[in-house]
Structures are given as structure tokens and as C-alpha cells.
Amino acid sequence: MSELGFTPNEMMTIAASRALKGDDVCFVGIGAPSAACNVARLTHAPEITLIYESGTIGTAPDVLPLSIGDGELCDTAITTVSVPEMFRYWLQGGRISIGFLGAAQLDKFGNINTTVIGDYAHPKTRLPGGGGAPEIATSSQEIYITMAQSKRGMVDKIDFYTSFGHGDGGDHRQRLGIDTKGPTLLITDLAIWKPDPATKEFTVVSLHPGVTREKVQETCGWTVKFADKLEETPEPTQLELQTLRDLKARTDAAHKGEAVSAKRGSKDG
Ligand SMILES: CC(=O)SCCNC(=O)CCNC(=O)[C@H](O)C(C)(C)COP(=O)(O)OP(=O)(O)OC[C@H]1O[C@@H](n2cnc3c(N)ncnc32)[C@H](O)[C@@H]1OP(=O)(O)O
Numbered sequence: 001m002s003e004l005g006f007t008p009n010e011m012m013t014i015a016a017s018r019a020l021k022g023d024d025v026c027f028v029g030i031g032a033p034s035a036a037c038n039v040a041r042l043t044h045a046p047e048i049t050l051i052y053e054s055g056t057i058g059t060a061p062d063v064l065p066l067s068i069g070d071g072e073l074c075d076t077a078i079t080t081v082s083v084p085e086m087f088r089y090w091l092q093g094g095r096i097s098i099g100f101l102g103a104a105q106l107d108k109f110g111n112i113n114t115t116v117i118g119d120y121a122h123p124k125t126r127l128p129g130g131g132g133a134p135e136i137a138t139s140s141q142e143i144y145i146t147m148a149q150s151k152r153g154m155v156d157k158i159d160f161y162t163s164f165g166h167g168d169g170g171d172h173r174q175r176l177g178i179d180t181k182g183p184t185l186l187i188t189d190l191a192i193w194k195p196d197p198a199t200k201e202f203t204v205v206s207l208h209p210g211v212t213r214e215k216v217q218e219t220c221g222w223t224v225k226f227a228d229k230l231e232e233t234p235e236p237t238q239l240e241l242q243t244l245r246d247l248k249a250r251t252d253a254a255h256k257g258e259a260v261s262a263k264r265g266s267k268d269g
């Protein structure tokens, strides 16, 4: 905890939650995106439609799911459809306004690696894989990405293209016949980034409170561009912080004893 009264990860989750609107239909990635989406639902966007890949539509979990298969999602959803319907009708049918994804590795054009670190055949680290993320990245109207900054995570060249962002930049998506916008927002623990309208390279548009340009550069593997008019992200409000902390506390209590809960719980917010 810094003297600011909130952690960088809390700032990240809350900044990410603010990006969502009540009329969004959001396809939620497990992990950091899930925390942000539910904070949005529990604060300024109660009418938001949250969708998880297991087919749960309009879900309102009381605790964060560890997986898309958690019963909590189905129990609180308006309805649950089959996974083929979720992908073919809802996602590929253009009915998702925001796909919210995490990343283990990311490049400056918003291409995501969640498959492998190192050589594919002889990996240094085998990651969870793509799951539905590659399809979410191309079929959602827009993509938001959230991840904590590190030199190993934000790299010049990702080791594997799991989910396509803006490719080599510019009009690469259009040239491939992909007619959705792709990544339009990146929220890290230090800053908010948006793609340059022409090159599509992520540019810092807002620094979180207390964060310097140098700190952003030190934790990023490419040479960072900053907007001419750089803003400061507003601090979390008491309501936002309390909502996030209560959600995490409920989640930790609910998943107590499950092997992954302690580790994941500490990273989700
Ligand atoms: C709808 C859907 O949900 S689609 C699902 C598809 N899956 C995703 O999108 C997953 C997205 N999330 C990620 O990629 C995350 O970064 C995850 C799951 C790989 C890791 O999440 P967390 O546990 O929160 O992150 P954490 O940073 O602690 O990494 C855990 C381990 O993963 C490995 N790892 C993660 N990122 C990297 C990286 N960039 N380079 C090397 N190893 C890495 C390491 O082994 C790390 O352990 P370590 O910190 O002790 O070295």
C-alpha cells in the first residue's frame, strides 16, 4: 500500500472499471478483467450486461469466478446459452460491444500472447492458452486490455500471437478483412493508453496518481510514446475502493481452501 491509500493494482482495476458504461455488452475475460467488470457493475454501471464464455448472459456474481465454469455465474445470470450459441450468435453476430482481455505478453500494437514464453516446441513457460480470446479479439466491436506493467510482459515482440490486436499497426486489421476496431484501450497499474489513430501504437494518455513517465518507461519493453496533453487519472473514490475490497474479501472467503485462490486473489485487484 502506498501513502496514496491504494495499491497500483487497485488503481488499475478501478481505472479499468470506469471505462465501462451501463449500456455495454461486455465479454469478460477471467482474471483482472473480471474484477474490473464487476466493480463497474457494482458502482456506476449496474445495468451493464456481463457475459462469460460459458454462455452466461447478464450475470451478476457475488464473488469473482475462478473459471468460466463456476456455478456462481450461471446461478446469477439472466440466462445461459450453449457455448456454440455464445460464439456463433452473440460474439460473431456482432452483439458484443466490449471484449475485455488480460495478457501475459503484449506488444505496442495490442497483440496478445497467452500461449507460450520462448520457443513453441521447447517453451520456457507454458501459459493458459487462447481459450476464446482470439475470437473475442476479432469479433467484439472493441477490445479493452488490462495488465500490470513489466518488462517481461510489455515487450517489443511477443513470442506467440494468441489474440490479434492491430498486427503490424496502421490498417493491418482492415487489410485482413477484420471489420471490428480491435484494441482501443489499455489500462495498466501505472497508466491509461490509447492507440494512435493512424499508427495504432499504444500511447500513454493518462498517468495514475504519483506515477512518472520514467516509471512507465522502466517497466515497458518498447520506447513509450506519451500524448502531448497528458492527463492524471483521478484517484479511486471511497466507494470504488470499498466496493473492490469487499468484492475481493468475499471472493477470498468463498474460495478459501482452493489451491489457486490465494495467488489469484492477490492479483485480481
Ligand atoms: C474469456 C477468457 O477468459 S479467454 C481465456 C484466455 N486466457 C487468458 O486470456 C488469460 C489472460 N491472463 C494471462 O495471460 C495472465 O497473465 C496469466 C494467467 C498467464 C498469469 O496471471 P497471474 O497469475 O495473474 O500473473 P502472474 O504475473 O503471477 O504470472 C503467473 C506465472 O505465469 C508466468 N508468466 C506470466 N506472464 C509471464 C511473462 N510475460 N513471461 C514469463 N512468464 C510469465 C510465470 O510463470 C508467472 O510466475 P512468476 O511470476 O513466479 O514467474
Ligand SMILES: O=C(O)/C=C/CC(=O)O
Binding pocket: 030, 053, 066, 067, 068, 069, 130, 131, 132, 133
Ligand atoms: O476457455 C476459455 O476461453 C477460458 C477459460 C478461462 C477459465 O475459465 O479457466
